[in-house]
Amino acid sequence: MVDRPKWREDFPVRWDDDHYMTRRELARFLTLGSALLAAVNALIAAVGLTRQSPTAPSRRIARMDDVPAGGSLLFSFPTDEDPCILVRNSAGGIAAFSQVCTHLSCAVVHRPEEQALLCPCHKGAFSAVDGRPLAGPPTRRLPRVTIERRGSDLIATGIEV
Amino acid sequence: METRQQGSTLFSAILVLIATLVVLQLWLLAAALDGLLGRQTGVLVPAAIASTALFAMNAGLLWYVVSFDERLRQWGPRG
Numbered sequence: 001m002v003d004r005p006k007w008r009e010d011f012p013v014r015w016d017d018d019h020y021m022t023r024r025e026l027a028r029f030l031t032l033g034s035a036l037l038a039a040v041n042a043l044i045a046a047v048g049l050t051r052q053s054p055t056a057p058s059r060r061i062a063r064m065d066d067v068p069a070g071g072s073l074l075f076s077f078p079t080d081e082d083p084c085i086l087v088r089n090s091a092g093g094i095a096a097f098s099q100v101c102t103h104l105s106c107a108v109v110h111r112p113e114e115q116a117l118l119c120p121c122h123k124g125a126f127s128a129v130d131g132r133p134l135a136g137p138p139t140r141r142l143p144r145v146t147i148e149r150r151g152s153d154l155i156a157t158g159i160e161v
Numbered sequence: 162m163e164t165r166q167q168g169s170t171l172f173s174a175i176l177v178l179i180a181t182l183v184v185l186q187l188w189l190l191a192a193a194l195d196g197l198l199g200r201q202t203g204v205l206v207p208a209a210i211a212s213t214a215l216f217a218m219n220a221g222l223l224w225y226v227v228s229f230d231e232r233l234r235q236w237g238p239r240g
Contacts (some may be wrong), residue, residue, distance in 0.1 A: 023172055024227065030179045030217075031223045037186040038209075038216035044193045045209035048202045102199065140199055161200045 058148070058157045061086060065152065067094075072110035074099065077145055077156040083107060084145050086154065087128045089115065096129045096145035096156065103138040117142065168233045175226045181188045189215075 006044040012018055021029075061075040075096075083099040087110055097117065099107050106121035116134060117126040123150035124136030144160045189208045196204040 023176055024230065025194065027172075027176050027179055027223050027226065029220045030176075030183050034179070034183050034186055034219040037190055038212045041186070041190055041209045041212035043195055044190075044197050045205040048193075048197045048205040081191045140201075 045049040059156050060153050061096075061147075061156050062154050063152050064094075064149065064154060067104070067154075072112070074155070078159065085110060085117065085149070086145075087117070089128065091133065093128060093129075094147055094149070095124070095145050097130075098145065098159070100142075101138060102133070102140040102142060103136070109143070138159040163236060164234060171229065172226055175222050179219050179222055182219050186212050186215050 004041050005104040009017075009056065009124045033072040059077055061077065062073050066074045067086060069088055069092055070090045071088055073083065075084050075086060076082055077084050077096075084096055086094065086096040088094055092114070097108075101119040101121065101124055103119065103122060103124050106119050108119045108124075108126060111118045111125075112128075114125070117127045117128050117131075119125070119136065119138065122137050124138040125134040126132065126138065126142050127134055131144050133141060135141060145156050146158045147161060148155045148157050189212045193208040193212075195207055196208070219229065
């Protein structure tokens with residue numbers, strides 16, 4: 001008897017010779033997948049509970065005069081890879097937020113006439129006053145950067161998620 | 162009375178139930194990932210507990226249906 005190559009067993013010409021997955025095998029496969037999903041979920045919980053929130057020393061980001069009323073300024077905080085935006089409203093109030101949209105991480109831009117931060121990717125909008133979502137797909141507010149004024153300097157001191 | 166026909170129907174029903182629970186676990190995984198990236202750690206532990214409970218249910222259903230099937234094979238067809 002001539003040995004058939006392995007590929008012929010996996011891909012037989014005759015339909016009758018094909019190997020179909022039984023319902024029992026499918027149930028076992030799904031339960032194995034279920035165990036894998038539970039393990040990954042537990043891993044995510046462990047990572048989330050052990051991960052330290054990023055702490056960074058305070059950083060001077062600008063002078064008060066650098067940002068005109070109704071204007072905005074881009075900066076990075078707490079690391080150089082975390083883009084943020086400082087907004088000064090027409091009344092002179094200062095607020096700063098992460099520039100990363102909470103929907104799909106596009107960069108938001110300031111729209112002073114609407115007092116909003118707009119995400120151009122999917123037309124999401126956030127309040128330029130407190131960062132809460134106003135329109136579009138985002139459901140979570142922008143993380144707020146706490147700003148301290150020391151003399152004429154604006155200092156970023158932390159992030160409120 | 163346990164018959165082969167009943168066993169086949171039961172197996173199909175439980176297979177659908179297991180698949181539904183796996184889809185629920187996928188949804189939990191997506192929610193947990195969203196929580197992790199959004200630093201909303203409050204949802205992570207409940208999601209992990211729920212996912213583990215769903216896996217326990219899946220394992221119980223698999224054990225039940227396999228033991229039912231084996232019992233049926235042992236007794237042979239009755240109708």
